[in-house]
Each structure stands twice: as C-alpha cells, then as structure tokens.
Amino acid sequence: MFYREAGQYKTSYAADMAVFPIRQDRIGLAVILFTAFVLIPAFGNQFFLSSVMIPTLVFALAAIGLNILTGYTGLISLGTAAFMGVGAYACYKLTTWFPGVNIIVWIIASGFVSAFVGAMFGLPSLRIKGFYLVVATLAAQFFLQWCFGRIPWLVNYNTSGAIEAPERFLFGIPITGANATPESRYLVVLGVVALMTWFASNLVHGRVGRAWMAVRDMDIAAELMGIRLLTTKLLAFAVSSFYCGVSGALMVFLWYGSAEPEVFVINQSFLILFMVIIGGLGSLVGSFMGAALIYMLPIVLRLLPAALGVPIAAATVEHLQFIIVGVLIIVFLIAEPHGLARLWQTGKQKLRIWPFPY
Amino acid sequence: MRAPGSDKGVAAGDVLLAVDNVSLNFGGVKAITDVSFDIRKGEIRAIIGPNGAGKTSMLNVINGFYHPQQGRITYRGETRQKMRPYVAASQGISRTFQNVALFKGMSTLDNIMAGRTLKMRGSFFWQLFRHGPAMREEIEHRKVVEEIIDFLEIQAIRKTPVGKLPYGLQKRVELGRALAMEPDLLLLDEPMAGMNLEEKEDMSRFIIDVNNQYGTTIALIEHDIGVVMDLSDRIVVLEYGRKIADGTPDQVKSDQTVIDAYLGVPH
Numbered sequence: 101m102f103y104r105e106a107g108q109y110k111t112s113y114a115a116d117m118a119v120f121p122i123r124q125d126r127i128g129l130a131v132i133l134f135t136a137f138v139l140i141p142a143f144g145n146q147f148f149l150s151s152v153m154i155p156t157l158v159f160a161l162a163a164i165g166l167n168i169l170t171g172y173t174g175l176i177s178l179g180t181a182a183f184m185g186v187g188a189y190a191c192y193k194l195t196t197w198f199p200g201v202n203i204i205v206w207i208i209a210s211g212f213v214s215a216f217v218g219a220m221f222g223l224p225s226l227r228i229k230g231f232y233l234v235v236a237t238l239a240a241q242f243f244l245q246w247c248f249g250r251i252p253w254l255v256n257y258n259t260s261g262a263i264e265a266p267e268r269f270l271f272g273i274p275i276t277g278a279n280a281t282p283e284s285r286y287l288v289v290l291g292v293v294a295l296m297t298w299f300a301s302n303l304v305h306g307r308v309g310r311a312w313m314a315v316r317d318m319d320i321a322a323e324l325m326g327i328r329l330l331t332t333k334l335l336a337f338a339v340s341s342f343y344c345g346v347s348g349a350l351m352v353f354l355w356y357g358s359a360e361p362e363v364f365v366i367n368q369s370f371l372i373l374f375m376v377i378i379g380g381l382g383s384l385v386g387s388f389m390g391a392a393l394i395y396m397l398p399i400v401l402r403l404l405p406a407a408l409g410v411p412i413a414a415a416t417v418e419h420l421q422f423i424i425v426g427v428l429i430i431v432f433l434i435a436e437p438h439g440l441a442r443l444w445q446t447g448k449q450k451l452r453i454w455p456f457p458y
Numbered sequence: 459m460r461a462p463g464s465d466k467g468v469a470a471g472d473v474l475l476a477v478d479n480v481s482l483n484f485g486g487v488k489a490i491t492d493v494s495f496d497i498r499k500g501e502i503r504a505i506i507g508p509n510g511a512g513k514t515s516m517l518n519v520i521n522g523f524y525h526p527q528q529g530r531i532t533y534r535g536e537t538r539q540k541m542r543p544y545v546a547a548s549q550g551i552s553r554t555f556q557n558v559a560l561f562k563g564m565s566t567l568d569n570i571m572a573g574r575t576l577k578m579r580g581s582f583f584w585q586l587f588r589h590g591p592a593m594r595e596e597i598e599h600r601k602v603v604e605e606i607i608d609f610l611e612i613q614a615i616r617k618t619p620v621g622k623l624p625y626g627l628q629k630r631v632e633l634g635r636a637l638a639m640e641p642d643l644l645l646l647d648e649p650m651a652g653m654n655l656e657e658k659e660d661m662s663r664f665i666i667d668v669n670n671q672y673g674t675t676i677a678l679i680e681h682d683i684g685v686v687m688d689l690s691d692r693i694v695v696l697e698y699g700r701k702i703a704d705g706t707p708d709q710v711k712s713d714q715t716v717i718d719a720y721l722g723v724p725h
Contacts, residue, residue: 112597113600113601113604114593114597117597117600119588299586299587302585302592305588306588306592307575307585307592308582308585310564310571310575311575313561313563313568314572316561316563317562317564318559318560318561318562320523321560321561322561323523323543323544324522324523324543324546324547324552324553325547325552325572325573325575325576326544326547326548327572382563
C-alpha cells in the first residue's frame with residue numbers, strides 16, 4: 101500500500117538505470133542516512149557508538165570488500181584478515197614516517213598498499229578456482245600474519261610487537277589516539293564507509309561490475325566475449341583488498357587504538373566470510389546486514405538478561421549466546437540460503453502488492 | 459545498430475574466414491583431421507554432421523578457445539596459426555553456445571549490456587562516480603541494447619534474471635548478447651536445440667533477419683536438417699572429424715557419402 105512504484109514513470113534511461121529507481125527506496129535511504137549521520141551521534145551513548153556502531157561499520161566495509169571478490173566475482177578468499185592487516189600496518193608505517201600528512205590521506209593510501217598486495221596474491225586465480233584458490237589465499241593469510249609478527253620494521257622496532265595509533269587530527273579535532281571522542285571517531289568511520297559504499301555501488305552497477313559477474317557466472321562465455329579474465333580477476337582482487345585494507349586501518353586507528361598480529365588471524369577471515377554468506381553473496385546491503393547480525397546479535401543477547409532482570413551467571417550467558425547465535429545462523433540459512441539480502445528483496449516484493457493477493 | 463563489417467574492407471561474397479588443413483587432437487583423440495573450408499562475407503554457412511563429428515570443436519578453433527596442432531586460420535585476410543579468444547572477440551567474432559552459457563545471476567538487460575563490454579572505453583575513475591562520461595556511455599550503449607531487445611521481441615523480460623527464463627527465451631537472450639557485440643561473423647552452436655516448432659520458426663526468422671538487415675555473416679551448427687536446408691547458402695558436412703562434403707544444400711542433399719553417413723551403408 102505504501103511501498104509501490106505505481107504512477108512513477110521513467111522517461112529517460114538515466115532514471116531507469118538509477119540504483120534506487122523507486123521513490124520510496126530513495127526516501128528510505130535518506131532516512132537511514134539522516135539517522136546515521138545526525139540522530140545516532142546526537143543521542144547515542146559512548147558504549148553504543150564505540151562498541152556497537154563503529155565495529156559494525158568497520159566489519160561492513162570489510163564484508164563489502166570480500167563480497168566484491170566472492171559475491172560478485174566468484175573467487176573465494178580466506179585472506180581477508182591478512183589484507184586488513186596490510187592496511188593497518190601500512191597506515192601505521194606511513195603516519196609515523198610522515199606525521200604531518202592528514203591521517204585520512206594515509207588511510208586511503210594504505211588501501212592502495214593492500215590493493216597491490218591483494219593483486220599479487222590474486223595472480224594464481226587465473227589458473228585455479230574454488231577450493232584450490234581458497235588454499236592459495238590461505239597461504240596469503242598465513243604468510244602475511246607471519247610478517248606482522250616477525251618483521252620488527254613493521255612495528256617500528258617496538259618491543260611489545262604491537263602497533264599503537266598515535267594522536268592525529270582532522271580539522272583540528274583529534275580523531276585517533278586516546279583523546280578522540282567516540283562521536284568524532286564514529287563520524288569519520290561513517291563518512292569513509294558511506295563514501296566507499298557509494299563507490300562500490302557505482303562500480304557493481306556499471307561496466308566493471310558486469311564484467312565481474314560475467315566471470316562469476318560463466319567464465320568461458322565471458323572470455324569469448326572479449327572480457328579479459330586475468331585483468332578482471334586482478335581488478336576484483338585489488339578493489340576487494342583496497343576495501344579490506346581501509347577497513348583494517350579504520351579498525352586499528354579508530355576502533356581498537358592499538359593492535360597485535362593476533363588481531364588479523366584466520367578466525368577473523370572466517371568471521372567476515374560468515375557475514376558475507378549470511379548477509380547475501382553479491383549484495384552490498386547484505387554486507388551491512390551480515391555484519392550487523394554477526395556482530396550485534398551477541399551484544400544484544402549478552403545485554404538482554406540483565407535488561408530483563410533475569411538472574412543468570414555471566415558465564416552461562418556467554419554459553420547461551422554461542423548456542424543461540426549458532427542456531428540462528430542455521431535457521432537463517434535454511435530459511436533463505438541466499439542470505440538476508442534475498443529475504444529483504446522477497447519482503448519488498450511482497451510489500452509491493454500488499455494487501456491485495458495480485 | 460550499424461551494419462557490422464560494412465566498413466571493414468571485405469566486400470560481400472569475398473572470403474571472410476578460411477580454415478586450411480586444421481587438425482586438432484586431445485591427447486590421442488583426434489577431434490578434427492585436416493579440415494579446410496571457407497566462409498564468405500554475408501552468407502549463412504551451416505556445419506552439420508552426426509554427433510561427435512567435431513562441429514563444436516571447429517567453432518572453438520575459430521574463436522580461439524582451442525588451439526589446433528596443425529593448420530592455419532585466415533580471418534579478414536590475416537593468416538594465423540591459431541586464434542586467441544580476445545583477438546577473435548575484438549575483431550568481430552561472436553558466439554552462442556550449445557548449452558546456454560548465459561550469466562545466470564544477471565538480468566536480460568545486463569547480459570546483453572555485458573556483450574557491449576568491448577565497445578565501452580570509459581575510464582575506471584568515472585566508473586566510480588557513475589556520472590559524467592561513464593553515465594553518458596552507459597546510456598548510449600543502453601540505446602543499442604534496447605534496439606536489440608526490440609528486434610528480438612524480449613521487452614517483457616528485460617529485467618528478469620535469465621536463470622528464471624524458459625529455455626527458448628534463454629536461447630533468444632543469448633543471441634541478443636552475441637548481437638550486442640555487433641559481430642562480423644556470428645557463430646551459432648545449435649541455436650534451435652530443444653525448441654518446439656513455433657520457437658524454431660521464430661529463431662529462424664531472427665537468423666534470417668540478422669543476416670539480411672545487418673549483413674552479418676553466420677556460421678551455424680544445427681541438427682534439424684530441414685532448417686539447415688532452408689536457411690543456409692552453403693553447407694559443410696563433417697564426420698569423425700573429417701570433411702566429407704561441402705556445397706549448396708542441393709549438392710549436399712544428393713551427395714552419396716553424406717547419405718551414407720546419415721543413413722548408414724548396406725553391408
């Protein structure tokens with residue numbers, strides 16, 4: 101009744117090719133952006149901003165990165181955490197070399213470093229697919245993780261072996277380091293994530309995205325149509341690693357504040373892969389949904405007993421949380437193997453004709 | 459759509475593509491043995507033969523997916539040992555597949571748009587913004603794609619994911635994707651396999667129209683002999699990887715080796 105495109109005529113190809121061709125979708129997006137940029141920083145408390153929203157956005161960005169590679173191009177990777185690590189360590193090196201340059205510039209630059217490393221490890225993808233490519237990316241994961249731990253140069257010969265985000269400013273306001281407020285960190289993360297999501301959306305809706313999906317769906321036909329497989333796959337690896345690298349830099353500089361090599365272990369790669377699969381392969385909105393579900397659900401479950409006044413021991417709550425999250429993931433995958441994004445699509449489709457059956 | 463190939467220096471009736479003494483083996487299996495034939499500009503050329511005769515392998519050799527051990531391929535006057543897929547595609551050879559090879563997760567529109575990839579030159583930078591030059595290019599190609607959609611009468615399924623379409627329509631979309639490349643030479647691998655009579659008639663009409671309106675040279679593999687005899691200008695017949703006949707439909711129809719190959723020889 102409320103969500104229907106009846107009466108919205110498109111008179112140009114540009115209008116028809118818009119990412120959100122339906123007016124209600126555009127209004128919805130505006131509401132979400134307003135909430136994220138104005139309402140949440142205005143009314144959210146410190147815990148909500150720095151322990152819920154920032155992590156979810158950082159993971160969503162990494163999930164978008166992996167989704168570009170796995171969901172759009174069909175190349176499975178288990179090196180996500182390592183590429184995030186490359187971004188984090190590159191950003192640390194760059195900002196300690198040149199403290200005068202704005203940190204945002206270095207966060208973007210560390211994305212390029214990560215893109216280069218990712219493209220290097222993407223080279224085998226021309227020859228191998230599926231499980232074999234998983235093994236190749238696993239090599240990236242272990243090799244890079246080893247580098248983070250064993251090359252003291254990467255941590256500026258710090259004896260603790262950890263990197264610590266120094267204080268950096270944007271427009272005179274501290275956004276990294278101990279003095280940065282949650283509000284300023286949140287807004288920086290949100291700005292970067294929103295902008296990069298917009299770029300990703302533009303890419304996947306255009307020529308580049310079609311080439312990626314063509315390689316994913318039928319690589320032989322794509323090749324015989326003149327899509328170069330190596331270039332297309334390497335571009336996917338580079339763009340994907342760029343997103344992961346920026347996400348890793350944001351993670352260390354605007355969320356953790358410091359990081360050890362153990363942050364970028366394979367468990368984190370798996371976590372992001374789960375987000376992508378549960379959110380929906382080949383969907384940007386799914387990346388956000390997956391990140392939100394996997395990251396926020398445990399927090400909600402942990403806080404729920406206390407909020408309801410149920411007296412349970414903290415340890416029990418934690419066990420229950422694992423059980424419930426596991427069960428929910430299985431339930432979601434049985435209900436809709438294509439992820440939350442497909443559920444969302446189906447829901448919108450139903451809403452279009454509601455309340456009439458046809 | 460412009461008439462493809464009209465400005466490429468090969469006049470109608472000249473040889474567009476020639477294969478000379480091509481042999482192809484996979485290990486010990488001989489798929490093609492010493493086959494030569496040519497395809498002239500503007501004609502509809504059929505390749506027929508029993509199952510396993512090497513017809514599809516021949517198409518794969520022509521667009522560079524297989525590399526023959528012996529022989530030469532001459533395309534637009536340029537002689538090569540073997541084709542490469544990218545070179546074949548960028549020089550105007552496009553192709554449909556025996557088992558539909560569409561991009562299943564994408565809509566009809568995106569599938570046909572993907573066929574325009576080689577014609578799109580926009581920079582990666584503008585792709586990031588989807589504005590300015592990138593959007594202008596996108597709209598320009600969308601217009602061409604819409605012409606193809608109108609031509610193939612598939613307006614209603616424009617936004618449907620092709621995985622959900624019935625088989626006959628998938629074949630039609632695949633033809634559309636091949637046409638989007640504005641080919642000089644269109645290779646059709648069993649365009650009518652598994653279709654009912656009505657769908658076959660539609661597909662025949664499209665093939666003839668493509669040939670007439672755009673002057674596209676067509677090489678097709680087909681098992682329906684009636685269709686082949688009606689559509690094609692010349693037919694080459696393969697059996698067990700060898701060429702056993704080559705000529706007009708009437709010549710091929712009355713050729714004793716062809717009759718033997720299809721009907722068997724009395725012992």
